[in-house]
Amino acid sequence: MSHHILEVDRLRHVYPDGTVALSDVSIRITHGESVAVIGANGAGKSTLLAHLNGHLLPTSGSVRVGHLPVRRDTLAEIRRTVGMVFHDPDDQLFMPTVYEDVAFGPMNLGLSGEDLERCVTDALRQVDALHLAGKPPYHLSAGEKRRVAIATVLSMSPDILVMDEPGNGLDPYARRQLINLLKDFRHSKIVTSHDLDLVLDLCERTVVLSGGEVRADGPTREIFQDEALLRECRLEKPLSMQGCPICGA
Numbered sequence: 001m002s003h004h005i006l007e008v009d010r011l012r013h014v015y016p017d018g019t020v021a022l023s024d025v026s027i028r029i030t031h032g033e034s035v036a037v038i039g040a041n042g043a044g045k046s047t048l049l050a051h052l053n054g055h056l057l058p059t060s061g062s063v064r065v066g067h068l069p070v071r072r073d074t075l076a077e078i079r080r081t082v083g084m085v086f087h088d089p090d091d092q093l094f095m096p097t098v099y100e101d102v103a104f105g106p107m108n109l110g111l112s113g114e115d116l117e118r119c120v121t122d123a124l125r126q127v128d129a130l131h132l133a134g135k136p137p138y139h140l141s142a143g144e145k146r147r148v149a150i151a152t153v154l155s156m157s158p159d160i161l162v163m164d165e166p167g168n169g170l171d172p173y174a175r176r177q178l179i180n181l182l183k184d185f186r187h188s189k190i191v192t193s194h195d196l197d198l199v200l201d202l203c204e205r206t207v208v209l210s211g212g213e214v215r216a217d218g219p220t221r222e223i224f225q226d227e228a229l230l231r232e233c234r235l236e237k238p239l240s241m242q243g244c245p246i247c248g249a
């Protein structure tokens with residue numbers, strides 16, 4: 001299972017305009033962990049996640065998936081192991097129909113015929129989007145697009161699932177379905193979200209980013225109990241930990 005270990009070592013990322021989005025970030029995620037990366041707007045969450053499957057490459061430092069360093073020449077193998085749900089579903093959906101979008105990855109892995117059909121159907125069913133199979137992605141609602149984007153990644157059966165704001169735009173029912181789906185996913189998952197109740201429900205470990213640096217890394221409930229840390233990093237407790245404003249419970 002060593003290929004399921006994700007190691008980020010002294011990662012620094014400077015965008016071409018000189019913005020230092022990440023400086024000296026180190027994190028080790030072992031097989032089966034469920035980890036949230038949280039932080040205020042601009043903290044560096046999306047930049048960090050984009051390094052985990054080589055969508056961005058480090059300015060310095062390194063990212064490794066098991067024995068493989070994330071580099072231009074290892075990208076194909078890295079992307080078979082690390083499935084990435086992007087912040088914006090439009091970055092993920094580009095085929096004429098939803099079916100073709102979900103089939104794209106498995107087809108490239110050599111699946112065809114009934115195997116391909118079963119794989120696409122299963123992935124769409126998991127996100128309750130089978131009825132959308134024949135639609136063009138640009139006709140979908142925001143929440144439907146999000147669910148289909150998740151299906152394009154599930155259809156590849158990744159060993160590590162990386163999701164940037166997976167709950168964005170989902171109605172409460174779809175959000176709950178997503179949480180249950182992710183709870184059933186046996187391998188490692190790394191999620192960014194401003195939905196801190198989702199984080200509390202889903203991730204036993206939380207990494208707090210602020211100004212491109214790791215400010216805290218530990219058990220999620222302990223992180224959310226640290227009021228000074230939350231204040232400093234412009235975060236708030238999940239609603240479910242804020243108590244009832246009427247009865248004070």
Ligand SMILES: Nc1ncnc2c1ncn2[C@@H]1O[C@H](COP(=O)(O)OP(=O)(O)OP(=O)(O)O)[C@@H](O)[C@H]1O
Nearest residue numbers: 015017019021039040041042043044045046047048
């Ligand atoms: N392509 C880019 N060029 C220059 N600066 C960028 C680029 N993309 C992001 N940044 C900057 O890098 C920093 C980190 O951005 P990032 O998108 O990683 O933050 P985030 O924590 O995901 O924020 P949010 O919660 O708003 O999604 C910000 O200061 C942002 O302005």
